[in-house]
Amino acid sequence: MMRDMVIGLEAVLADGTIVSSLTKMLKDNAGYNWKHLLIGSEGTLGVITKTVLRLRPLPTTNQTALVATASFDKTAQLLRRLEVSLSGRLSSFEVMWDDFYGAMTEAQLSKRPRPLKLGYPIYILLEALGGDPDSDPAQFERVLAAEIDTGLIADAVIAGSERERQALWAVREDMAGGYANMHPCTVFDVSMGLADMAGFVADVRKEIPDRFPGARMLFYGHAGDGNLHMAIHVGKAPRTDEVESAVFDLVRTVKGSVAAEHGIGWTRKPYLGVSRTDAELMLMQKLKDTLDPRNILNPGKIVG
Ligand code: LAC
Ligand code: ZN
Numbered sequence: 001m002m003r004d005m006v007i008g009l010e011a012v013l014a015d016g017t018i019v020s021s022l023t024k025m026l027k028d029n030a031g032y033n034w035k036h037l038l039i040g041s042e043g044t045l046g047v048i049t050k051t052v053l054r055l056r057p058l059p060t061t062n063q064t065a066l067v068a069t070a071s072f073d074k075t076a077q078l079l080r081r082l083e084v085s086l087s088g089r090l091s092s093f094e095v096m097w098d099d100f101y102g103a104m105t106e107a108q109l110s111k112r113p114r115p116l117k118l119g120y121p122i123y124i125l126l127e128a129l130g131g132d133p134d135s136d137p138a139q140f141e142r143v144l145a146a147e148i149d150t151g152l153i154a155d156a157v158i159a160g161s162e163r164e165r166q167a168l169w170a171v172r173e174d175m176a177g178g179y180a181n182m183h184p185c186t187v188f189d190v191s192m193g194l195a196d197m198a199g200f201v202a203d204v205r206k207e208i209p210d211r212f213p214g215a216r217m218l219f220y221g222h223a224g225d226g227n228l229h230m231a232i233h234v235g236k237a238p239r240t241d242e243v244e245s246a247v248f249d250l251v252r253t254v255k256g257s258v259a260a261e262h263g264i265g266w267t268r269k270p271y272l273g274v275s276r277t278d279a280e281l282m283l284m285q286k287l288k289d290t291l292d293p294r295n296i297l298n299p300g301k302i303v304g
Pocket of ligand 2: 222229261
Protein backbone atom coordinates (compact mmCIF):
# COMPACT_ATOMS: atom_id res chain seq x y z
CA MET A 1 0.00 0.00 0.00
CA MET A 2 1.37 3.41 -0.94
CA ARG A 3 1.53 5.19 2.37
CA ASP A 4 0.71 8.66 1.15
CA MET A 5 -2.36 7.46 -0.78
CA VAL A 6 -4.14 6.42 2.42
CA ILE A 7 -6.11 9.12 4.18
CA GLY A 8 -8.58 7.03 6.16
CA LEU A 9 -8.32 3.66 7.88
CA GLU A 10 -10.31 1.21 9.97
CA ALA A 11 -8.69 -1.67 11.83
CA VAL A 12 -9.47 -4.35 14.38
CA LEU A 13 -6.95 -4.56 17.22
CA ALA A 14 -5.86 -7.73 19.01
CA ASP A 15 -8.36 -7.17 21.86
CA GLY A 16 -11.24 -6.78 19.40
CA THR A 17 -11.42 -2.98 19.55
CA ILE A 18 -12.36 -1.42 16.23
CA VAL A 19 -10.47 1.82 15.58
CA SER A 20 -11.89 3.82 12.76
CA SER A 21 -10.95 7.07 11.13
CA LEU A 22 -12.61 6.92 7.73
CA THR A 23 -11.99 10.58 7.20
CA LYS A 24 -11.79 12.49 3.95
CA MET A 25 -9.55 15.12 5.54
CA LEU A 26 -6.25 15.47 3.76
CA LYS A 27 -4.67 17.45 6.54
CA ASP A 28 -5.01 16.11 10.05
CA ASN A 29 -2.36 16.50 12.70
CA ALA A 30 -4.52 15.74 15.73
CA GLY A 31 -2.40 13.50 17.94
CA TYR A 32 -0.48 10.33 17.06
CA ASN A 33 -0.72 9.17 13.47
CA TRP A 34 -1.83 5.63 14.33
CA LYS A 35 -2.85 4.99 10.70
CA HIS A 36 0.76 5.10 9.62
CA LEU A 37 1.70 2.80 12.47
CA LEU A 38 -0.57 0.16 10.97
CA ILE A 39 0.32 0.71 7.30
CA GLY A 40 3.24 -1.58 6.51
CA SER A 41 2.91 -3.44 9.82
CA GLU A 42 2.06 -6.59 7.80
CA GLY A 43 -0.86 -7.53 10.04
CA THR A 44 1.26 -7.72 13.19
CA LEU A 45 -0.37 -4.78 15.05
CA GLY A 46 -3.97 -4.99 13.84
CA VAL A 47 -6.09 -6.17 10.94
CA ILE A 48 -6.94 -3.41 8.49
CA THR A 49 -10.58 -3.72 7.43
CA LYS A 50 -11.22 -0.51 5.48
CA THR A 51 -9.25 2.26 3.83
CA VAL A 52 -10.04 5.59 2.23
CA LEU A 53 -7.67 6.27 -0.65
CA ARG A 54 -6.80 9.61 -2.06
CA LEU A 55 -7.66 9.77 -5.74
CA ARG A 56 -6.12 12.20 -8.18
CA PRO A 57 -7.40 13.21 -11.60
CA LEU A 58 -6.13 10.90 -14.34
CA PRO A 59 -3.43 12.56 -16.45
CA THR A 60 -4.50 12.88 -20.08
CA THR A 61 -1.13 12.51 -21.79
CA ASN A 62 1.78 10.12 -21.42
CA GLN A 63 5.15 10.01 -23.12
CA THR A 64 7.39 6.98 -22.89
CA ALA A 65 10.97 6.35 -23.95
CA LEU A 66 13.74 3.86 -23.49
CA VAL A 67 17.12 5.54 -23.20
CA ALA A 68 20.65 4.29 -22.64
CA THR A 69 23.41 5.98 -20.66
CA ALA A 70 27.14 5.42 -20.41
CA SER A 71 27.28 5.08 -16.61
CA PHE A 72 25.26 5.10 -13.43
CA ASP A 73 26.72 8.48 -12.59
CA LYS A 74 25.24 9.88 -15.81
CA THR A 75 21.98 8.12 -14.99
CA ALA A 76 21.75 9.87 -11.62
CA GLN A 77 22.55 13.23 -13.22
CA LEU A 78 19.91 12.59 -15.87
CA LEU A 79 17.29 11.85 -13.20
CA ARG A 80 18.00 15.11 -11.40
CA ARG A 81 17.86 17.11 -14.64
CA LEU A 82 14.66 15.49 -15.94
CA GLU A 83 12.85 16.16 -12.68
CA VAL A 84 13.32 19.84 -13.44
CA SER A 85 13.20 19.97 -17.25
CA LEU A 86 10.01 17.90 -17.52
CA SER A 87 8.34 20.38 -15.15
CA GLY A 88 7.63 17.76 -12.49
CA ARG A 89 5.92 15.41 -14.97
CA LEU A 90 8.45 12.54 -14.70
CA SER A 91 6.48 9.57 -13.36
CA SER A 92 8.70 6.54 -14.06
CA PHE A 93 12.44 6.11 -14.06
CA GLU A 94 13.04 2.36 -14.20
CA VAL A 95 16.72 1.52 -14.39
CA MET A 96 17.88 -1.73 -16.00
CA TRP A 97 21.53 -2.74 -15.88
CA ASP A 98 23.00 -4.36 -19.01
CA ASP A 99 22.68 -7.89 -17.59
CA PHE A 100 18.94 -7.48 -17.01
CA TYR A 101 18.32 -5.71 -20.34
CA GLY A 102 20.29 -8.34 -22.25
CA ALA A 103 18.52 -11.30 -20.61
CA MET A 104 15.01 -9.84 -20.98
CA THR A 105 15.31 -8.66 -24.58
CA GLU A 106 17.02 -11.92 -25.61
CA ALA A 107 14.17 -13.97 -24.14
CA GLN A 108 11.56 -11.69 -25.76
CA LEU A 109 13.05 -11.71 -29.28
CA SER A 110 10.35 -14.05 -30.60
CA LYS A 111 7.71 -11.52 -29.47
CA ARG A 112 9.33 -8.15 -30.21
CA PRO A 113 12.61 -6.76 -31.52
CA ARG A 114 15.19 -5.40 -29.11
CA PRO A 115 14.41 -1.65 -28.96
CA LEU A 116 17.99 -0.45 -28.37
CA LYS A 117 21.18 -2.32 -29.23
CA LEU A 118 23.21 -4.11 -26.55
CA GLY A 119 26.46 -2.66 -25.27
CA TYR A 120 25.43 0.20 -22.99
CA PRO A 121 25.92 -0.27 -19.24
CA ILE A 122 22.50 1.18 -18.28
CA TYR A 123 19.04 1.37 -19.90
CA ILE A 124 16.20 3.45 -18.46
CA LEU A 125 12.50 3.31 -19.11
CA LEU A 126 11.21 6.87 -18.76
CA GLU A 127 7.65 8.03 -18.60
CA ALA A 128 6.11 11.46 -18.19
CA LEU A 129 2.45 12.17 -17.49
CA GLY A 130 0.67 15.43 -18.17
CA GLY A 131 -2.44 17.30 -19.10
CA ASP A 132 -1.54 19.24 -22.24
CA PRO A 133 -1.70 17.23 -25.48
CA ASP A 134 -0.49 20.24 -27.48
CA SER A 135 2.77 20.79 -25.67
CA ASP A 136 3.62 17.67 -23.58
CA PRO A 137 4.92 15.40 -26.39
CA ALA A 138 6.96 18.21 -27.93
CA GLN A 139 8.46 19.13 -24.56
CA PHE A 140 9.37 15.46 -23.96
CA GLU A 141 11.15 15.17 -27.32
CA ARG A 142 12.90 18.51 -26.84
CA VAL A 143 14.13 17.56 -23.38
CA LEU A 144 15.47 14.16 -24.51
CA ALA A 145 17.15 15.74 -27.56
CA ALA A 146 18.82 18.27 -25.27
CA GLU A 147 20.17 15.47 -23.07
CA ILE A 148 21.56 13.70 -26.12
CA ASP A 149 23.42 16.96 -26.81
CA THR A 150 24.73 17.15 -23.23
CA GLY A 151 25.94 13.55 -23.57
CA LEU A 152 23.88 12.25 -20.65
CA ILE A 153 21.76 10.15 -23.01
CA ALA A 154 23.77 7.91 -25.34
CA ASP A 155 20.85 6.43 -27.28
CA ALA A 156 17.04 6.71 -27.17
CA VAL A 157 13.82 5.44 -28.65
CA ILE A 158 10.49 7.21 -28.05
CA ALA A 159 7.19 5.31 -28.23
CA GLY A 160 5.07 6.71 -31.06
CA SER A 161 1.87 4.84 -30.21
CA GLU A 162 0.21 2.96 -27.35
CA ARG A 163 1.38 -0.31 -28.93
CA GLU A 164 4.98 0.88 -28.94
CA ARG A 165 4.59 2.14 -25.38
CA GLN A 166 3.46 -1.29 -24.23
CA ALA A 167 6.35 -2.93 -26.10
CA LEU A 168 8.83 -0.70 -24.22
CA TRP A 169 7.19 -1.45 -20.86
CA ALA A 170 7.28 -5.16 -21.68
CA VAL A 171 11.10 -5.08 -21.68
CA ARG A 172 10.87 -4.26 -17.97
CA GLU A 173 7.75 -6.18 -17.00
CA ASP A 174 7.54 -9.34 -19.15
CA MET A 175 10.20 -10.95 -16.99
CA ALA A 176 9.42 -14.69 -16.95
CA GLY A 177 11.53 -15.60 -20.02
CA GLY A 178 14.53 -13.57 -18.88
CA TYR A 179 14.54 -15.50 -15.61
CA ALA A 180 14.57 -18.87 -17.38
CA ASN A 181 18.21 -19.69 -16.61
CA MET A 182 18.13 -18.05 -13.17
CA HIS A 183 16.39 -20.84 -11.23
CA PRO A 184 16.86 -21.19 -8.34
CA CYS A 185 17.74 -17.63 -7.40
CA THR A 186 17.65 -15.30 -4.43
CA VAL A 187 15.87 -12.03 -5.09
CA PHE A 188 16.42 -8.74 -3.32
CA ASP A 189 14.47 -5.54 -2.74
CA VAL A 190 16.96 -3.11 -1.22
CA SER A 191 17.28 0.66 -1.19
CA MET A 192 19.96 3.24 -0.51
CA GLY A 193 20.90 6.79 -1.33
CA LEU A 194 21.31 7.21 -5.07
CA ALA A 195 24.90 8.39 -4.55
CA ASP A 196 25.78 4.96 -3.09
CA MET A 197 24.11 2.82 -5.73
CA ALA A 198 26.86 2.60 -8.36
CA GLY A 199 29.45 1.57 -5.75
CA PHE A 200 27.05 -0.92 -4.20
CA VAL A 201 26.31 -2.60 -7.53
CA ALA A 202 30.04 -2.73 -8.34
CA ASP A 203 30.73 -4.32 -4.93
CA VAL A 204 28.01 -6.97 -5.38
CA ARG A 205 29.24 -7.69 -8.89
CA LYS A 206 32.73 -8.29 -7.55
CA GLU A 207 32.01 -10.02 -4.27
CA ILE A 208 29.35 -12.50 -5.37
CA PRO A 209 31.34 -14.11 -8.23
CA ASP A 210 34.43 -14.15 -5.95
CA ARG A 211 32.49 -16.19 -3.39
CA PHE A 212 30.25 -18.11 -5.79
CA PRO A 213 32.16 -18.73 -9.04
CA GLY A 214 29.88 -18.86 -12.09
CA ALA A 215 27.13 -16.79 -10.38
CA ARG A 216 24.59 -15.09 -12.65
CA MET A 217 23.04 -11.77 -11.63
CA LEU A 218 20.34 -9.38 -12.82
CA PHE A 219 20.11 -5.79 -11.56
CA TYR A 220 17.12 -3.50 -12.06
CA GLY A 221 14.93 -1.23 -10.04
CA HIS A 222 12.91 1.87 -9.39
CA ALA A 223 15.98 4.05 -9.14
CA GLY A 224 13.92 7.21 -8.92
CA ASP A 225 13.09 5.93 -5.40
CA GLY A 226 16.57 4.56 -4.67
CA ASN A 227 15.03 1.07 -4.90
CA LEU A 228 17.18 -1.69 -6.39
CA HIS A 229 16.13 -5.26 -7.21
CA MET A 230 18.66 -8.02 -7.75
CA ALA A 231 18.33 -11.65 -8.67
CA ILE A 232 21.33 -13.85 -7.93
CA HIS A 233 21.75 -17.42 -9.13
CA VAL A 234 24.71 -19.32 -7.74
CA GLY A 235 24.05 -22.84 -9.01
CA LYS A 236 21.62 -25.73 -8.54
CA ALA A 237 21.51 -25.22 -4.77
CA PRO A 238 20.19 -21.75 -3.89
CA ARG A 239 22.53 -21.21 -0.85
CA THR A 240 20.09 -18.48 0.15
CA ASP A 241 21.51 -17.75 3.61
CA GLU A 242 25.06 -17.31 2.31
CA VAL A 243 23.97 -15.12 -0.61
CA GLU A 244 21.74 -13.01 1.63
CA SER A 245 24.35 -12.47 4.26
CA ALA A 246 26.95 -11.48 1.63
CA VAL A 247 24.57 -8.95 0.05
CA PHE A 248 23.21 -7.60 3.32
CA ASP A 249 26.74 -7.02 4.65
CA LEU A 250 27.16 -4.66 1.69
CA VAL A 251 23.73 -3.08 2.35
CA ARG A 252 24.90 -2.37 5.88
CA THR A 253 27.97 -0.52 4.65
CA VAL A 254 25.79 1.94 2.69
CA LYS A 255 23.23 2.19 5.52
CA GLY A 256 20.57 0.90 3.15
CA SER A 257 17.25 -0.87 3.64
CA VAL A 258 16.85 -4.65 3.41
CA ALA A 259 13.20 -4.21 2.37
CA ALA A 260 12.40 -1.17 0.25
CA GLU A 261 8.90 -2.09 -0.90
CA HIS A 262 8.02 -5.72 -0.18
CA GLY A 263 8.23 -5.73 3.62
CA ILE A 264 10.01 -7.93 6.17
CA GLY A 265 7.73 -10.94 6.80
CA TRP A 266 9.84 -13.78 8.20
CA THR A 267 12.43 -14.16 5.43
CA ARG A 268 13.97 -10.74 6.02
CA LYS A 269 13.39 -10.76 9.77
CA PRO A 270 16.92 -11.97 10.65
CA TYR A 271 18.30 -8.98 8.75
CA LEU A 272 16.05 -6.24 10.18
CA GLY A 273 19.00 -5.13 12.32
CA VAL A 274 20.95 -4.26 9.15
CA SER A 275 18.58 -1.35 8.59
CA ARG A 276 17.36 -0.58 12.14
CA THR A 277 19.28 0.37 15.28
CA ASP A 278 18.91 -1.52 18.56
CA ALA A 279 16.81 1.36 19.89
CA GLU A 280 14.48 1.18 16.89
CA LEU A 281 14.15 -2.59 17.28
CA MET A 282 13.34 -2.10 20.97
CA LEU A 283 10.65 0.44 20.12
CA MET A 284 9.12 -1.93 17.53
CA GLN A 285 9.07 -4.75 20.08
CA LYS A 286 7.43 -2.45 22.66
CA LEU A 287 4.71 -1.47 20.19
CA LYS A 288 4.12 -5.13 19.34
CA ASP A 289 3.95 -6.14 23.03
CA THR A 290 1.57 -3.27 23.84
CA LEU A 291 -0.84 -3.76 20.95
CA ASP A 292 -0.67 -7.55 20.78
CA PRO A 293 0.39 -8.83 24.23
CA ARG A 294 -0.72 -12.41 23.49
CA ASN A 295 1.14 -12.44 20.14
CA ILE A 296 -1.86 -13.60 18.12
CA LEU A 297 -1.53 -11.23 15.14
CA ASN A 298 0.63 -12.72 12.37
CA PRO A 299 3.00 -14.17 14.98
CA GLY A 300 6.67 -14.55 14.08
CA LYS A 301 6.65 -11.80 11.46
CA ILE A 302 8.85 -8.68 11.67
CA VAL A 303 9.56 -8.79 15.44
CA GLY A 304 8.94 -11.10 18.41
C1 LAC B 1 9.26 -5.27 -9.52
C2 LAC B 1 8.53 -5.90 -8.35
C3 LAC B 1 9.00 -7.28 -8.13
O1 LAC B 1 9.71 -4.16 -9.39
O2 LAC B 1 8.68 -5.12 -7.22
O3 LAC B 1 9.34 -5.91 -10.59
ZN1 ZN C 1 9.73 -3.37 -7.47
